[in-house]
Amino acid sequence: MSDHEATNVSPVTPWVNPLRSPQDKRLPRIAGPCGMVIFGVTGDLARKKLLPAIYDLANRGLLPAGFTLVGYGRRDWSKADFEDYIKEAVKAGARTPFRDNVWERLAEGMVFVSGNFDDDAAFDQLAATLSELDQTRGTAGNWAFYLSVPPAYFSNVCHQLQRSGMAKVAAPAWRRVIVEKPFGRDQQTAKELNEVINSVFPEKSVFRIDHYLGKETVQNIMALRFANQLFDPLWNSHYIDHVQITMAEDIGLGGRAGYYDGIGAARDVIQNHLIQLLALVAMEEPIDFTPAELQAEKMKVLRATHAVEPLSKTTARGQYTSGWQGSEYVKGLREETGFDPDSTTETYAACTLEINSRRWAGVPFYLRTGKRLGRRVTEIALVFKDAPHHPFPEGTRHAQGPNVVVIRVQPDEGVLMRFGSKVPGSAMEVRDVNMDFGYSEAFTEESPEAYERLILDALLDEASLFPTNEEVELSWKILDPVLEYWAKHGKPEDYVAGTWGPESANKMLERSGRAWRRP
The missing domain is CATH 3.40.50.720 (NAD(P)-binding Rossmann-like Domain)
Known part of the structure; x- marks a missing residue:
């Protein structure tokens, strides 16, 4: 124009x-x-x-x-x-x-x-x-x-x-x-904050920014699920064993120590980004993609979601110590400028959630986030159950793990599918192979930056990608029991910078015979 x-x-x-x-x-x-x-x-x-x-x-x-x-x-x-x-x-x-x-x-x-x-x-x-x-x-x-x-x-x-x-x-x-964000520190403060804002602006005029919802691959979750008959019949507890949602960072606090102390990884990432990703993965198909219909389906999921007990075994938190981050030796959290050495604020947080619905009953959702982890990555991994019967000879599947669909949000945006395939040769040997779709290879168009999409949507009055006040309060309702438990039970566990978190996080999954993915 x-x-x-x-x-x-x-x-x-x-x-x-x-x-x-x-x-x-x-x-x-x-x-x-x-x-x-x-x-x-x-x-x-x-x-x-x-x-x-x-x-x-x-x-x-x-x-x-x-x-x-x-x-x-x-x-x-x-x-x-x-x-x-x-x-x-x-x-x-x-x-x-x-x-x-x-x-x-x-x-x-x-x-x-x-x-x-x-x-x-x-x-x-x-x-x-x-x-x-x-x-x-x-x-x-x-x-x-x-x-x-x-x-x-x-x-x-x-x-x-x-x-x-x-x-x-x-x-x-x-x-x-x-x-x-942040939209409060817990459910009560979120309600108070919403009351302040809604006393001046009606809810339809309030746009709460969660920049993860503006990412192209986050929106592609809906396209992957609802534009393809391939996935929908399998997207349930009959076939999926568990879901892992990970947001890992390889950086430390840097100059944000003063802001971060007292907030922590769970409040900073799980309450908003990861629970929103859970809602998009788990929700039912909306009638259409208008804001009201999309938000209604997300809220049904959030109302049915809760933390799994006992929290001593289904959650983990940690603080990074000095160590090697790639080729650089980095200092630990308690050595960061402006951070209280006695603080119990976590830089790693993991929790186990379940959804009380017919589709997802019995499927654990493992959410984790942390700083100074092995690499920067955000992904959603749907790990499938093992086949009920294998006709292959004993020992021919030693290199095969469970089937997985991985939605990569960043930095290598795309979708990966892992499944078993026969190894070339005369023997019947099965190994895992990957089918990998990358945005940068499939499309010539460059994805807009998340804030571009969200700012434009706010100017256009397009609210589909903005959490409502009820969504925010429901997210806190899910996380509050975990935060309250942590507040009463000592300090976080140490983990070395450049690793994938504290040992308690590994034990979370090992108790049920599962393991975290190494992206």
Whole structure:
């Protein structure tokens, strides 16, 4: 769409791409007239992820010509200062090429407002600025407020948006709020946080970011399951022995020790990313992929999910010590700057969950995450039961393990299937072989970065990939018993950096004759 066509779209009526009919799947959806205010625009998340993602959306032609970006922060910046800061972030983090014409058009709509979160005058100035931009930039009263700030500030910002009148607007214009995790520390604090946000913004206008749900391979879980008859008959307890969901990192805390201490691996990853992956793997087929239907099926799964007892044997947690990470010798957690040596915060967490449903009864879901593990990988492995009978001679299957379907979320996005095949030769010998599908090899299109997809979806009012307040609270309900047990039972177990976690995690599975995959 040309600049001329974009500026001729009326800013006071709901925007429809004049080049695209609802049935035309060739062209992507493009956001209509709108702008975004980022609170915490000077933070790491905005600099590394949000600002590059916004530029990439503009570079791909998915933002309107009049898109306006307003930054709010304590720095005393001019418009030029703000532009220089964003330009530096974009050049460092954007995945698409830097183009002067795209940058110049985007920079025209950049504004910075200086103030604190409790500064009435600054928020009044922000409200006046948005009103002016609606007239000069054609944003039509449509604004998304991105809270890229710690949850402790959510209440202040929401209160100020309400007090200054920015949270409400007359239809057809809209106001939305985008919220970053963590969504509380437990179920009770999550409820309190939701009450604060929903007292200002209705739930339909709240978009809670879980960036894992924006990854292409996470969305491919639904395509794999529901677009292929091959998998659906086997996707149940009759054939699947257990499921392993892993998010492993090879990095340590680095400069995040102060933030991480008191949160830990379970709150940081299991409560949101891994439980959401569990819901997508285990849910029933939705009627369609509208937000309401998709969220309804996920919530059915979450209501039926619980931690398996006894927690002393079905959970594990640990803290990494110094060791070799590849060719580099790295220091241990308690030597990290800013971390309390006496802290019981875990950097490795694993738990066993079960789903009380006809499809999944008796199938354990093993969730694990950790830092300073063997390699960086996120995957979902569905491990199948052994065949009830084997006609092959004794000793011919010594190199064969269970059949596995592995959905690789990162870094080598794709799907792997492992099954037995005859070894060439005169003897009947069976060994495991892999059938491997890789995104980068199968498609020429480059997958969009997760924040690109999620920011665009929020501007388009497409809520399918955003957890609702009930989903968040149900996730905490599942995890809270584990956290409460850990809080009462001593310190985490040590594990050496570069390994795959503490010995207690291996014993979790060994008790039932199973073992963790080594990705």
